[in-house]
Amino acid sequence: MTRPTARRSRRAVLTTIGVALGTVSAGCLGNGVDRNDGSEGTELPTTRSDHPAASDVEGPRLGPAIGEADATVVAFEDPSCPVCAGFARRTLPTLREEAIDPGAVTYLYRATPGTEPWSHPATRALFSVYRQGSDGFWTLKDRYYEGIDALDDDSIRDRTLEILEDDVADAEPEAVLEAMDGNDDAVEERLERDEAAADASDLTQTPSFVLFRDGEYRTTVAGNQPYDVFEGALEL
Numbered sequence: 001m002t003r004p005t006a007r008r009s010r011r012a013v014l015t016t017i018g019v020a021l022g023t024v025s026a027g028c029l030g031n032g033v034d035r036n037d038g039s040e041g042t043e044l045p046t047t048r049s050d051h052p053a054a055s056d057v058e059g060p061r062l063g064p065a066i067g068e069a070d071a072t073v074v075a076f077e078d079p080s081c082p083v084c085a086g087f088a089r090r091t092l093p094t095l096r097e098e099a100i101d102p103g104a105v106t107y108l109y110r111a112t113p114g115t116e117p118w119s120h121p122a123t124r125a126l127f128s129v130y131r132q133g134s135d136g137f138w139t140l141k142d143r144y145y146e147g148i149d150a151l152d153d154d155s156i157r158d159r160t161l162e163i164l165e166d167d168v169a170d171a172e173p174e175a176v177l178e179a180m181d182g183n184d185d186a187v188e189e190r191l192e193r194d195e196a197a198a199d200a201s202d203l204t205q206t207p208s209f210v211l212f213r214d215g216e217y218r219t220t221v222a223g224n225q226p227y228d229v230f231e232g233a234l235e236l
Contacts, residue, residue: 028081028115028206044201046217048072052200053110053210053220056193060109060130060137063100071105071234072212076112076198077141079126080119084207085145086224094227099236109137110194112206118156121180125160127187128179129171136168143167156180 045051053074054066063069073095077084099105111127113119122144130137143163144151151159157180164173179187201210205222211233212218218233230236 028078028083044217048212048215048217051210051212051217052197054108054212055197055200057108057110057197059127059190062096062107062138064103064106066106066108067215069104069106070214071099071236072108073105073230073234074108074110074210074212076110076194076201076203076206076208076210078111078113078115078119078206079122079141079144080113080116080148080151081206082115082148083224085148087207088142088145091225091227091230095230098227099230099234104236105230105234109141110197111191112194112198112203112208113191115206116152118151118153121156122151122160123191124179124182124184124187125176127190128176128184129164129168131184131186132171132175134168134171136164136171139167140164 048054048066053076054072057066057074066072095105095107100107111123113123126137126140126144129140140160140163147159157177160176160180161173164171164176175184178184182188198208201208201220203220203222207224208220208222209225209230210217210220211230213234221229221233
């Protein structure tokens with residue numbers, strides 16, 4: 001199943017299945033867990049420097065700069081995806097404590113909006129905050145996930161302004177609103193790059209994580225996975 005582009009309609013499909021890496025929750029936009037190991041479909045490059053997931057990837061990051069840690073996780077997420085929200089609540093804190101903050105893993109964020117229509121303005125807001133040099137990107141993302149059940153097309157602008165006022169004081173609200181309306185060319189270009197990277201990486205679900213160790217591609221897995229999936233695949 002080919003992952004739809006941001007301009008096509010999408011539906012969240014939540015499934016629980018078992019794979020060799022363990023039993024995990026499937027993500028939005030698909031019906032299984034991707035292990036893009038080159039056995040099926042397009043054969044992808046095996047090094048981080050050549051892999052499309054890591055192409056033009058400079059942007060929101062946790063942990064060391066790319067190339068400075070032994071392992072790299074390129075995460076493709078959607079602020080309206082409930083499985084992404086579950087991963088952010090359950091697995092990412094452990095990944096940060098055990099591997100990212102100690103410097104063993106670089107965690108890079110890429111966007112694949114489309115589970116719900118409001119994900120597009122929300123993603124634009126996230127990148128606008130990041131482009132302004134604000135420290136609030138991760139805070140805004142977390143607040144979206146925390147209130148995901150109450151958000152829709154009618155509420156996303158007001159809720160974004162509330163979050164900026166309460167928790168992201170160093171971002172300019174007017175610039176964020178302009179970006180949410182699609183009027184920030186740099187943000188639009190960033191979204192297009194991330195969409196192209198996801199398509200070129202043959203991703204079918206959100207969230208999806210492309211994993212590298214010592215500059216070499218290891219695997220691609222998707223969904224709300226436990227920490228031990230990352231620990232095993234990346235030899236942490």
